[in-house]
């Protein structure tokens with residue numbers, strides 16, 4: 164199973180295994196990693212699953228669909244490496260991925 | 270602070286209440302009772318990806334089991350609460366156990382409205398509220414040919430979209446003159462009806478179902494005085510709040526358990542959150558909401574109040590529905606008499622309808638249009654006034670609209 168490292172806003176790190184096919188958001192929620200709210204459960208409808216992708220991984224990221232792109236556009240503290248974690252599907256290529264959570268999801 | 274909190278009903282609201290109670294420092298005993306044999310799970314995927322078979326059951330659960338252990342929350346699943354004795358502050362479960370509480374949260378959700386016509390108990394007639402319901406319905410999609418959807422609400426239409434993907438013929442029977450009439454405005458209804466028609470769905474509007482026909486199993490729908498062949502049916506004609514416990518224990522209720530701005534019932538030690546409640550919305554209207562947002566936000570406010578930090582519930586309601594490749598997102602509440610402003614062209618499958626009330630943005634319905642939805646939601650929260658001409662002008666980006 165791919166390993167993903169989640170870094171809380173405070174700097175606290177969590178490295179967990181996430182099944183292929185799940186989303187990066189689910190990997191956090193199912194492992195009780197704080198910092199992602201995911202109110203809509205991954206429907207790309209709430210924008211409370213915002214993360215920053217470690218720049219080293221940006222190239223390997225699956226592209227953003229239109230919906231994610233526009234939802235993100237309105238996220239707080241948007242950066243060029245911002246993503247909605249519910250829209251990143253975990254795959255073997257993402258083994259080792261590092262994402263960081265923002266200060267707040269609201 | 271209370272020492273013992275009991276939560277009845279293990280759904281979306283319950284899971285949130287547990288998280289908030291512990292985050293807000295409640296350190297007393299916490300017990301969750303649910304009648305389904307599962308930990309709290311998300312219902313939205315039930316009529317979408319879970320029905321389609323692209324989202325496994327494991328993924329439905331809102332929290333991992335470790336959440337309840339870490340939160341020191343005792344869980345009792347598969348057992349219903351039977352009664353509440355408010356004088357002794359005890360809840361009795363159907364298996365005879367009693368639980369005493371200092372504060373009690375009712376998060377009992379809602380149940381499907383049953384159709385009461387001849388033949389309604391024939392095998393082949395399904396409803397959709399729970400994991401068990403989908404597990405009963407999905408296999409029939411592989412063996413059936415013709416799905417009848419009774420009720421053109423969003424759940425019925427989501428199921429219709431999935432069934433078309435399975436290759437079933439789909440016919441929708443709707444008693445009103447347009448689809449999703451309770452939830453959306455006419456332009457949105459008309460758009461979705463067309464999308465479904467283009468996908469091959471047949472509609473009978475203004476057509477109430479009079480009965481189900483078949484020998485030993487469903488064979489036809491009786492509607493508009495005719496028989497329409499069908500070997501599987503999904504009934505989605507609305508839900509009813511689960512208020513029996515509240516009613517039997519003398520709490521104020523009426524199409525929902527009545528709660529104040531802190532999600533407190535007429536008994537100061539009993540709170541309620543989610544689909545089972547009725548509250549005064551932002552504009553004062555007495556409303557009952559059926560959505561994830563309301564379950565989450567009411568649960569947060571109920572938990573805050575139980576933890577001794579009451580805060581007024583005033584969040585803007587929001588909702589979504591997925592059908593085919595379309596995401597419908599709604600914020601605010603639509604009312605008869607609103608001024609509606611269209612933005613964008615439905616033919617582009619990307620457009621929105623804004624609703625203005627006394628000049629202020631009161632609601633937005635957005636199809637594949639996240640900026641309209643997100644900015645709209647913010648404007649509604651602020652009670653902002655925006656000129657209709659500006660809202661309609663797609664040359665002005667949503668970011669600069671206000």
Ligand SMILES: Cc1cc2nc3c(=O)[nH]c(=O)nc-3n(C[C@H](O)[C@H](O)[C@H](O)COP(=O)(O)OP(=O)(O)OC[C@H]3O[C@@H](n4cnc5c(N)ncnc54)[C@H](O)[C@@H]3O)c2cc1C
Pocket residue numbers: 277278279280281282283302303304305311312313314315316348349350351376377378379397398399424511514542543544545558559560561562564587588589590591
């Ligand atoms: C198919 C479907 C699709 C949906 N899609 C969307 C969507 O896209 N977007 C959206 O915002 N909302 C959607 N909803 C609505 C949303 O799921 C509900 O609003 C939400 O689940 C309400 O949460 P709740 O905690 O109030 O109730 P629930 O999640 O229903 O939980 C209540 C629980 O309490 C249990 N219970 C009841 N009485 C007792 C008792 N006496 N003792 C013990 N347990 C009891 C019930 O069995 C249930 O398990 C959908 C609902 C369904 C059914």
Ligand code: FES
Pocket residue numbers: 188200201202203204205206207208209210211212247248249250
């Ligand atoms: S979980 Fe709601 S948008 Fe990602």
